[in-house]
Amino acid sequence: MTPFAGMDLSVAPGNDFFRYANGGWLARTEIPADRSSFGIGEELEELATRRTADLISSAAAKSPRQGSDARKIADFYASFLDVAAIEQKGMAPLKGALARISAIKDRRALSEFLGSTLRADVDVLNATSLHTANVLGLWVAQDLDDPSSYCPFLIQGGLDLPDRDYYLDAGEKMAGIRRQYVEHVTRMLALTGFTGAAQRANGVVALETKIAQPHVSRADTEDVRKGNNHWPRAYFECRAPGMDWKAFFKSAHLSKAPTFTVWQPGAVQGLAALVGSEPLEVWRDYLRFHAIDRAASYLPHAFDAAQFEFHGKVLSGAQEQRPRWKRAVAVTSDALGEAVGRMYVEKYFPASEKARAEQMVRNLVAAFGERIDTLEWMAPETKVKARAKLATLKVGVGYPDRWRDYSALIVKPGDAFGNIERAEQFEYARNLAKLGQPVDRGEWVMTPQTVDAVNLPAMNALNFPAAILQPPFFDPNRPRSMDYGATGAVIGHEISHSFDDQGALFDAHGRLANWWTDADFAHFQAAGAALAKQYDGYHPFPDIAVNGRQTLSENIADLAGLAVAYDAFRLSNSQSQAPELAGFSPDQQFFLSFAQSWRGKMREAALRVRIVTDGHAPPEYRTDTVRNLDPWYAAFPITEHDALYLAPAARVRVW
Ligand SMILES: [Zn+2]
Numbered sequence: 151m152t153p154f155a156g157m158d159l160s161v162a163p164g165n166d167f168f169r170y171a172n173g174g175w176l177a178r179t180e181i182p183a184d185r186s187s188f189g190i191g192e193e194l195e196e197l198a199t200r201r202t203a204d205l206i207s208s209a210a211a212k213s214p215r216q217g218s219d220a221r222k223i224a225d226f227y228a229s230f231l232d233v234a235a236i237e238q239k240g241m242a243p244l245k246g247a248l249a250r251i252s253a254i255k256d257r258r259a260l261s262e263f264l265g266s267t268l269r270a271d272v273d274v275l276n277a278t279s280l281h282t283a284n285v286l287g288l289w290v291a292q293d294l295d296d297p298s299s300y301c302p303f304l305i306q307g308g309l310d311l312p313d314r315d316y317y318l319d320a321g322e323k324m325a326g327i328r329r330q331y332v333e334h335v336t337r338m339l340a341l342t343g344f345t346g347a348a349q350r351a352n353g354v355v356a357l358e359t360k361i362a363q364p365h366v367s368r369a370d371t372e373d374v375r376k377g378n379n380h381w382p383r384a385y386f387e388c389r390a391p392g393m394d395w396k397a398f399f400k401s402a403h404l405s406k407a408p409t410f411t412v413w414q415p416g417a418v419q420g421l422a423a424l425v426g427s428e429p430l431e432v433w434r435d436y437l438r439f440h441a442i443d444r445a446a447s448y449l450p451h452a453f454d455a456a457q458f459e460f461h462g463k464v465l466s467g468a469q470e471q472r473p474r475w476k477r478a479v480a481v482t483s484d485a486l487g488e489a490v491g492r493m494y495v496e497k498y499f500p501a502s503e504k505a506r507a508e509q510m511v512r513n514l515v516a517a518f519g520e521r522i523d524t525l526e527w528m529a530p531e532t533k534v535k536a537r538a539k540l541a542t543l544k545v546g547v548g549y550p551d552r553w554r555d556y557s558a559l560i561v562k563p564g565d566a567f568g569n570i571e572r573a574e575q576f577e578y579a580r581n582l583a584k585l586g587q588p589v590d591r592g593e594w595v596m597t598p599q600t601v602d603a604v605n606l607p608a609m610n611a612l613n614f615p616a617a618i619l620q621p622p623f624f625d626p627n628r629p630r631s632m633d634y635g636a637t638g639a640v641i642g643h644e645i646s647h648s649f650d651d652q653g654a655l656f657d658a659h660g661r662l663a664n665w666w667t668d669a670d671f672a673h674f675q676a677a678g679a680a681l682a683k684q685y686d687g688y689h690p691f692p693d694i695a696v697n698g699r700q701t702l703s704e705n706i707a708d709l710a711g712l713a714v715a716y717d718a719f720r721l722s723n724s725q726s727q728a729p730e731l732a733g734f735s736p737d738q739q740f741f742l743s744f745a746q747s748w749r750g751k752m753r754e755a756a757l758r759v760r761i762v763t764d765g766h767a768p769p770e771y772r773t774d775t776v777r778n779l780d781p782w783y784a785a786f787p788i789t790e791h792d793a794l795y796l797a798p799a800a801r802v803r804v805w
Contacts, residue, residue, distance in 0.1 A: 154732050154742060156749065164792025168773040171745035181751060183470035186462075189750015189769065190622055195601045198494075198617045199479050202599055205493045206482065219489035222561040226485055226573075229566040230447075230478040236566055237450050241342065243567035244449065247441045248342075251434050260425060260433055261394035265401035267440075269574050270581035272305045274413060276595040276606045278765065280371055282307035283440055285361070285421055288402075290581040292589045292608050294378045294411065294662035300584045301380075302410050306371075306417035308361040310443060312465065313763050317362035323758070327464060331355060334460035338442045339435070341452055350435040357428055357436050364420030366413075368763060369700050374607075374655055377413040378662055390419045392426025403582060447477065448567035467755030483599055485573035488554040491598030491616070495549045499598070499616035504548045506626065507619045510633065510718070511545050514641045517717035521710075521805050522649070527673035535665040536649055539658040543648060544591055544611040548619060549598040554580075603640050605647035608660040612644045623747060629729065631736045634719035635743030642718070643711030646805065650706050651678065677804045681705050681778075684802065688771045691754070694761055701767045708775045710805040712744060716781055737785040741776055748773045778802045 158173020169176065181188040210224035229235070241248075254260050264285050272287030273279050281287075285308040293301035311317065311331060316324055335351035344350060370376050386395040399405050412418055425433075442449070446457035458471040483490050522528065522536045559576040561569050584590075591609050596602060598616040605612050618624070624637040647653055651674060654666040666674075682698030685705055689695045698705075719740055731739055748769035752760070757768060766772070776782040777794040778801045788795055 154734065154746075156746070157742075162792060163786040164788035164794050167741075167745055167776055167794060168748070168770045171742050171773070172749045175749055176751060179751065181753060184468060184472040184476075186466035186468045186756035187750060187752035190747060191601055191750065194617070194620065194622070198599050198601055198620075199476055201498060202479050202483060202490060202494060203475055205490070205497060206479070209493065217557070219486065219492070219556055222556060222559060223482060223486050223489055223493075225561045225563045226569050227478050227482045229562070229564055229569050230481055231474055232564060232566065233451070233474065235564045236448060239567075240450055244342075244441060244445055248438060251437045251441065254430060254434055254437075256430070257392075257426060258394045258397050260430065262397040262401045263437065264393070264425070265398035265404075268402040268404075268578070270578045271574075272307070273595060274303070274305060274371060274377060275374065275608055276604060278372075280305065280368070281309075281312060283310050283444065284308065286418070288578070288581065290584045292660055294374065294608060294656075294660075295380065297608065297660040298589060300587065300589060302404060302407050302582075302585065304410050304412050304418065306365050306414045306421070308421060309358055309365070310440065311358070312759060313368060314362040314365040315762055317359045328355070330460065330464050334456070334464075335439050337456050338439055338446075338453065341456065342438070342442055344435075344438070351439075353432040354436045354439050357424070357432050360424055360428070361421060364416045366417055368765070371414065372703075372765060374652070374662060377411070379412045379415050381410050381412045381415075383408055383410070386422075389415070390422035392424065393422035394425075395422075403579075407585060445567060447481075448570065465755070466759065467753035481570065483597060485570065485576075486556055486559070487597035487599075488550065488594075489556050491549055492553055494599040495616045499548050499619070503619060503624070503626065504616075507547045507614065507624065507637075508545075510638060511547060511614075511641055513718040513722050514638060514645060514714060515540060515543065515545070517714045517721055518642070518645050518649075520721075521714060521717065525805070527677075528670055529667045532666055532670050535657070539610065539648060539653075539665075542610055542658045543645070544609070546592075546594060546611060546613045548614070548616040550594040551592050603644050605644045605653075607648065607653060607656045608662075610648060610656065610658060610660050612641075612648075614641065614644070629731055629736065629739055630722065631719060631739040632743035634715050634722075635740040636747035638715030638718055639708075639711045639744050639747070641711070642714035643707040646707045646710035646714065647703070650703060650710070651675075652703055674804065677802055678702055678706060680800075681709065681802045681804070685767055685771060688767070688774075690757060690761065690768060690770075694758065696761060696767050696771055701765060704766045705772075705775070706804050708772050709778055709802065712775050713779060713805055715744075716740065716779065735785065737781060741782055741785055744776065745773045 156175030157171055158169055161170040161173050163170040179188065185192065206223055206227045209220040210228065214220035214224065250263060254263055267284040268286060268288050269282070269284060270288050270290065271282045273289045275291065282305065287305040287307045289303040289305060290300050291303060293299050309317070316327060332351050332355050335354050336347045339350050340347035381389070442453065443457065446453040462468045462471055519537065519540055522533055522540070525533070528536065560572055591611055594613050595606060596604055596613045596615050600615045601617045603612070603614045603618055619637065624633050655662055655664055657663045657665050682702050684698070685696045685701055686698035734742060750769050752768065760768060774794060777796050780801070
């Protein structure tokens with residue numbers, strides 16, 4: 151395959167750059183039945199998944215010793231695949247939880263049970279994982295007012311559907327999903343043997359709707375200034391009555407924590423009030439359904455299938471459930487992430503590629519520094535602070551410096567449900583153990599085998615996992631221009647987050663302290679408003695547009711990332727040395743590689759979920775970032791009659 155396969159040369163690059171770069175691929179590619187979207191990133195994910203499965207199988211074949219990481223990985227994986235054992239156990243794994251729920255006879259017992267469901271399953275700042283079906287989610291990270299110490303963060307939860315809009319939006323689309331959701335809850339309760347399942351299901355969904363009411367929107371949740379609310383322990387009783395907080399925190403093993411960061415106070419107050427006011431029978435049904443839904447992958451096939459019918463088909467548009475082995479890789483990779491990652495990088499991420507990626511990062515950081523120096527809108531005193539922050543930026547490439555210790559995690563052969571429970575408890579305990587310890591800026595939030603990258607604003611750090619630093623994003627056997635267009639733009643994107651409107655809120659040490667002047671903000675916001683308007687104008691479907699405000703931070707990062715990657719590409723001297731390739735100039739290679747790094751397609755249901763819930767614009771519109779860069783106009787024959795053409799004054803320049 152040539153580097154530029156899959157293009158559609160009949161499309162004018164200025165009319166539709168995404169289809170010019172990807173039209174051939176789009177025309178011939180079907181989304182696999184077990185996926186809701188498919189593209190170049192998913193292709194690499196598939197490859198990483200196959201590789202990980204092979205690594206696990208070959209580790210298992212060597213009969214690793216008891217207690218070793220390799221043994222735990224092999225046993226965890228095998229237990230998830232052992233559907234005969236799962237079928238044979240039937241409902242046994244849930245017996246304990248269902249009995250405890252039935253025994254809830256008062257508000258204290260209810261609060262105690264709710265506390266026991268708390269897990270370290272969210273992370274608003276780093277992994278942007280905002281959703282938990284438990285009533286609250288926990289996340290332990292450095293205190294945003296005092297970056298030298300850790301603080302427990304509490305995030306709203308309790309909804310099985312992805313977002314409050316699913317409960318409260320009056321549109322027909324959401325109403326349809328809600329009807330199917332009631333059927334899903336009914337089915338799960340009926341399968342478990344509860345009588346009057348339909349009536350119970352209506353009660354469960356009505357309670358979730360009440361929980362959703364005070365929930366904070368996605369956009370407000372992402373605003374750290376609204377989230378950084380310190381609640382000394384004593385606040386909970388007076389500000390959020392209804393819950394027996396003493397019982398809640400005791401069973402959550404958090405009795406000793408003196409202060410919490412309560413990200414959405416209104417949601418916590420609303421939840422606590424419902425704990426005090428709603429009938430216990432409704433709460434018991436709610437907890438039963440949540441316990442069953444959560445465990446569905448570890449229960450007999452009928453549960454797993456019903457779970458997929460709703461969560462897979464209705465919510466994400468997938469037609470077929472992913473093969474069990476791929477799901478086994480995913481859960482093992484989650485539970486024993488860095489142990490699996492260690493095996494992955496030993497085999498697939500040579501030191502030479504780590505060095506090459508680190509060199510690219512240095513070039514990007516240097517180019518970003520030059521952009522800062524020449525910015526017209528940033529005040530001189532702000533530039534000094536930006537430079538200081540750039541100097542302390544900790545860029546992790548491939549994998550963490552120190553690997554996580556899994557010796558306290560017990561994995562038992564043939565106990566799939568017990569293993570996942572213990573893995574969740576292990577992760578929860580690992581987070582609680584951070585409280586009172588010095589902050590570890592070397593901690594990673596992504597595993598090395600993840601095809602993604604992330605900015606950790608409070609830690610002023612970036613993670614670029616090994617699995618994204620691989621072909622087709624990063625490839626030693628092609629011109630540098632293409633690596634800069636794909637991976638360089640991603641690195642630039644993540645660096646820029648440290649210096650954008652979100653990054654401006656965190657100083658060089660990760661303290662939530664705005665280091666911009668009012669004038670800096672005003673200019674940045676004016677530039678941002680123009681970009682928000684640009685994205686508001688993109689309509690994937692007639693009834694829904696991209697939300698320019700919700701996606702603004704990410705769109706600005708895309709713009710900065712592409713501009714800085716282009717600078718770094720020039721500074722690295724790769725441009726002058728680069729050859730033409732298949733008739734494309736080095737600059738054309740750079741932009742085509744960028745557009746092809748977004749190659750992908752998505753099912754309608756999944757795309758609709760994404761537009762409502764995701765801070766990123768759909769890939770096609772991320773590609774259109776190019777229309778704001780002058781060198782793109784110089785590289786391709788773009789005319790003012792082309793759809794993507796912007797007059798020089800209309801091109802948004804933030805960085
Ligand atoms: Zn981003």
